[in-house]
Amino acid sequence: MCSINHMEPIPQAPTGATGPEAASPATAIQGATSQQATAPATNSPETAVPETAVRETTGAAATRPAAARPAAARPGGRTARTRERVLDAVASLLLEGGFDALTVDAVAARSGVHRTTVYRRWRDTGALLAASFDAAREQPWQPPDTGSLLGDLTEINRQIVAALTEEPSITRALITASFRSPAAADALRGFWSDRFTTAAVVVERAAPGADARTVLIASCAPIFYELALMRSPATDDLAERYARVGAAAVT
Amino acid sequence: MCSINHMEPIPQAPTGATGPEAASPATAIQGATSQQATAPATNSPETAVPETAVRETTGAAATRPAAARPAAARPGGRTARTRERVLDAVASLLLEGGFDALTVDAVAARSGVHRTTVYRRWRDTGALLAASFDAAREQPWQPPDTGSLLGDLTEINRQIVAALTEEPSITRALITASFRSPAAADALRGFWSDRFTTAAVVVERAAPGADARTVLIASCAPIFYELALMRSPATDDLAERYARVGAAAVT
Structure with missing residues (x-):
């Protein structure tokens, strides 16, 4: 939802391709910023590889091109x-070196554009970040439907x-970037406002x-608050504890 | 509480002093990070000038030394x-130019130390930020006691x-800094953990x-979430709306 997340299936496993032309770093931000609950039917479940799996396989996480994607899928x-190449480069640079690594020149070099x-x-870093959020907003996201408000809020x-x-x-990286770039801050707000709508x-x-x-x-x-602002460790019951608070707020 | 706040009374109006020796920029972080509900009795209410008033008077806000303070008050x-001079310099530099302006050299120059x-x-920027939070934690803060949980939560x-x-x-500035410095992030968490304790x-x-x-x-x-992360505009009912959520969470 709510999540700038990682569950976009991509059509094939990493090939070890490293050239920018072959690169499709799992559309890191796009996948990262939306649940693909309604993933395109063209990706059969059997062949779909969650982006996180790709990251684990490639080792260097999303800082490396992950997989060649058939041109037809674009x-x-x-x-x-x-x-897509530019936004992939934005994501990998952000994950690799944070906001300071994100320059238009670095994006050009990384993307091969x-x-x-x-x-x-895109003009500047702010516009590149805003475009990343816009791409995330375009991705379909389906709210959960578990049969209860508490269940839905917990899942979110x-x-x-x-x-x-x-x-x-990438979610944390984008939040961090929003403290450096007013354009990114606006785009962050827009993204979450959209997701809440x-x-x-579920409510x-x-x-x-x-x-x-x-x-x-x-x-x-x-x-x-706990994970992004205070950087507290996540506890197992965190999701449900505050889902209960939310559910209690309807009465 | 909860607030990195601005209500420390200071003993006199700005004198226009600009030299570092005369400077006591309203102990910006210390004042800024705690409610002085139990302000020292040595500052009579008649002569106390809220820091915000000083800021308004001086125009350039806390970026300028605000008022000379009697040595006896230190x-x-x-x-x-x-x-105190060093932490005042940290606060004014942060407010003036953000994290990038906060170098040990700049702090030395600004403070006259x-x-x-x-x-x-202090060694580095992270240690200076951590010291600022520590100073804030040392400031007394008294939770409100309005007679009801909802009232207390609303006031907080x-x-x-x-x-x-x-x-x-300064609260926003410190939160922003916590995204640049792990030491500041730790100190931020410690500060709020302390305040919640x-x-x-009230609960x-x-x-x-x-x-x-x-x-x-x-x-x-x-x-x-609304004001620091999403940078949404504050609405009049914001404080009470979520105080109600908190109060409902006890049941």
Whole structure:
């Protein structure tokens, strides 16, 4: 949801390709910022490799191109492919060296896209970060439907916990970047606002008339507070504990 | 509470002093990181000028030395005065230029304390930030006692809202710094953990046996989420809305 997450299936296992042309670092941000509960049917479950698995396999995590992706899986032609390569480079640079590593020149070098193209389309680091969030917003995300509000809120919280505690965490990297770039901060807010709007259904079907946003924030904000702001270690019961708080907030 | 706040009374209005010797920038972090509900009796209410008022008067906010303070108001002798000057410099540099402006050399120059002294005692930026949080923890803070749990939680949240929305906000500056410095992140966690321990009384007296920390985080975390992480604008009802969530979490 709520999660800038890692569950996008990608069509094939790593090939060890390292050249920028072959690179599709698992569209790290795009996958990282959305649950692919409604993943395209073209990826059969048998062949789908979760991005995290790729990261584990490649060792150096998302800092390395992960897998060649069939050109057919990239809709939109050349412009879309350029964007995907650039955003993959943004994600891998962020994970590798944080905000300081994220320059337009570094993105051009990493992506293999000409720097004048990068400058023309994205101008600066803030615009690149904003584009990453926009790409994440475009990814479909399906709120959970476990049969109870508590179950749904717990599942959403679990997704957030997973996104904030995976190593490396693009979610944490993007939150950190939002403290350096006003454009990234705006884009972060937009992304989560969008996700909360989509997630409102879990509250509305359980408690029509309740203030869905308040309930969702009551449930999710403590997770962000503990893991992103305070950097406390995650405990097993964290997701459910504050889901209960959220569920209690509807009454 | 919960607040890295601004309500420390200081004894006199700005004098326009600009030299480092005369400077006591309202002990910006120390004042900023604690409510002075139990302010020293030596500062009579008549002469006390809230730091925010000083900031408004001086225009350039806490980036300028605010007021000369009688030497008698500084307990602890030369070492303590050096520390205070250094931490004042840390606060004003942070507010002025953010984390990037915070170097040991800049702190030495701003504070008028010799750089070898600063290096010897604090070593690096992380240690300076940690010392700032430690100083804040030493400041007395009294949890509110309004007669009801909802009232107390609302008051705590109002203090957090005030700390996160004042301009400039040392609280926001320190949170931002915690994303650049692991030492600052540790110190931030320690500071808030301490405050939550102190604040537990508001839950315990209203609902003995309740999980005080969960209730406090349920109440406070959404404020941090909205104002510090998402940088949403503060709404009038924000403090009370999530205080209600916290109060509902005891049942």
